[in-house]
Amino acid sequence: MTCPICAKKSVPDYRPFCCKRCADVDLGKWLNGSYASPAEETEPDDAEKLAELLQQKPQQ
Numbered sequence: 001m002t003c004p005i006c007a008k009k010s011v012p013d014y015r016p017f018c019c020k021r022c023a024d025v026d027l028g029k030w031l032n033g034s035y036a037s038p039a040e041e042t043e044p045d046d047a048e049k050l051a052e053l054l055q056q057k058p059q060q
Contacts, residue, residue, distance in 0.1 A: 001010045005022035017023040029035055 001016055002008065003010050003018035003022050004016060005025050006018060008018040010016050011018050014020060014023050017026065
């Protein structure tokens, strides 16, 4: 397995990273939002319909 940051061979103590530095670089990316997934904008009508569906109790 290779380090996802620098592509060197990973080390068991820091797996999947090769060292503490690469692990910290990855943590920094998570903390500053670099790994955030883009969200799709919803239309107001769609949001209202979804809210209504979530509030309905399941029928038994």
